[in-house]
Amino acid sequence: MSKVITLNEFIISRQAEFPYAKGELSRLLSHIGIAAKIVNREVNKAGLVDILGDSNDINIQGEIQKKLDVFADERFIAALKASGECCGIASEENEEVVTFEEDMPNDGKYVVALDPLDGSGNIDVNVSIGTIFSIYRRISPIGHKATREDFLQEGTKQVAAGYILYGSSTVLVYTTGRGVNGFTLDPSIGEFCLSHPQIQTSQIGYIYSINEGNYLHFPIGVKKYIKYCQEIDNQTHRPYTSRYIGSFVADFHRNLLKGGIYLYPETESHPSGKLRLIYECNPMALLAEQAGGKATDGRGKRILDIKPTDLHQRVPLHIGARKMVELSETFMAQYS
Numbered sequence: 504m505s506k507v508i509t510l511n512e513f514i515i516s517r518q519a520e521f522p523y524a525k526g527e528l529s530r531l532l533s534h535i536g537i538a539a540k541i542v543n544r545e546v547n548k549a550g551l552v553d554i555l556g557d558s559n560d561i562n563i564q565g566e567i568q569k570k571l572d573v574f575a576d577e578r579f580i581a582a583l584k585a586s587g588e589c590c591g592i593a594s595e596e597n598e599e600v601v602t603f604e605e606d607m608p609n610d611g612k613y614v615v616a617l618d619p620l621d622g623s624g625n626i627d628v629n630v631s632i633g634t635i636f637s638i639y640r641r642i643s644p645i646g647h648k649a650t651r652e653d654f655l656q657e658g659t660k661q662v663a664a665g666y667i668l669y670g671s672s673t674v675l676v677y678t679t680g681r682g683v684n685g686f687t688l689d690p691s692i693g694e695f696c697l698s699h700p701q702i703q704t705s706q707i708g709y710i711y712s713i714n715e716g717n718y719l720h721f722p723i724g725v726k727k728y729i730k731y732c733q734e735i736d737n738q739t740h741r742p743y744t745s746r747y748i749g750s751f752v753a754d755f756h757r758n759l760l761k762g763g764i765y766l767y768p769e770t771e772s773h774p775s776g777k778l779r780l781i782y783e784c785n786p787m788a789l790l791a792e793q794a795g796g797k798a799t800d801g802r803g804k805r806i807l808d809i810k811p812t813d814l815h816q817r818v819p820l821h822i823g824a825r826k827m828v829e830l831s832e833t834f835m836a837q838y839s
C-alpha cells in the first residue's frame with residue numbers, strides 16, 4: 504500500500520525548496536488547511552442547521568444568524584490571525600483591509616487576499632462552492648499595520664495561491680510557484696491527503712464554460728468563439744461540451760483536470776467582467792499557469808501582469824487550456 508501524505512507533511516517537506524525559509528509560509532498554509540476543515544464541516548451540514556438565513560435574521564434563540572459566507576469569512580480571518588504570520592486580510596466580505604491592530608504586534612510578513620465562500624448563489628441548493636486564497640509578502644514595514652498597497656501588487660508577486668472546493672468530496676489545491684498539488688479531505692481521519700500530485704492541464708481541451716444567458720451582451724469576439732466551439736468538425740473534436748456550474752472554483756477545477764476554458768467577459772451589466780482581480784482571478788491565474796495553462800483578460804493582457812488599483816476591482820477573464828485561451832483571444836482581436 505502506498506504511503507498517504509497529509510497536507511501538513513507535504514507542506515513541511517516542501518519548505519526546504521525555499522532558501523532561508525523559516526517555516527512562516529508553511530505555518531500560514533497549515534492554518535488555511537485548518538480553517539478549510541471547519542468551513543467544510545459547516546458547509547456539509549448547511550441543510551441541517553439554521554445557518555442559511557439572512558445575516559440579519561434573528562433565530563429562535565434570539566441570536567443573530569450568520570450566512571455561511573459570513574461564517575467562512577470569520578473562520579478564515581480567525582485562522583490567519585492565529586497563525587501569527589499574517590498581518591492583514593483583504594476579503595470579498597469586507598470593504599477595507601482587515602488588520603489586527605489592537606492585540607497583535609503586526610510582525611507577520613504576509614498578507615492574504617480571500618474569497619471566503621465563492622459561488623454564493625449555489626450555497627442553499629447543495630451545489631459545489633469554494634474558497635479562494637492568495638498570499639503576498641507585505642511591502643509595508645514590519646511592525647506597522649498592513650496597508651492597501653500590500654494588496655495592490657501584481658499577481659506575479661503572489662508567493663502562494665489556492666482554493667478549496669466543497670464538492671462531492673472536499674479538495675484543497677495550491678501552488679507556491681513550483682507546480683500545483685491537490686489534496687482530498689478524508690473525513691474519516693480529518694486530514695487532507697495528497698491525491699493530485701503535480702497537476703498539469705491539457706494544452707487543448709474540449710469543454711467551454713460561460714454563462715450563455717448573457718450571450719447577447721458579449722463582445723462579438725466571444726460570440727464568434729462560442730460559435731466556433733459549437734461548430735461540427737471531427738478533426739478538432741467539435742462541438743465541444745458546454746459545462747457551467749456558476750461556481751468559479753468548481754468550474755475551474757473541472758476544467759483544470761479535464762481540459763477546458765472558462766470565460767467571464769465584459770457584459771452590459773458587468774462592463775469590466777464580474778470576477779475580482781485580487782482574490783478570484785489572480786490566484787486562479789497563478790494556478791492555471793503553474794499547471795501549464797493560461798489566463799488573460801481576453802484582450803492580450805496577462806492577468807498576472809495587471810497592476811491593481813482597487814481592492815475589489817473586476818476584470819474580464821479567459822482562463823484554462825493554453826491553446827483555447829489563445830484562440831479565444833484571436834477571435835477577440837479579429838472582431839472586438
Ligand code: AHM
Nearest residue numbers: 620621622623624714749750751752
Ligand atoms: P460571488 O463571489 O458573488 O459568488 O460571484 C462569483 C461567482 C463565481 O463563482 C461564478 O463563476 C460567477 O459568479 C457566476 O456568475 P453568473 O451567475 O453571472 O454566471
Ligand code: MG
Nearest residue numbers: 595618621622
Ligand atoms: Mg466570489
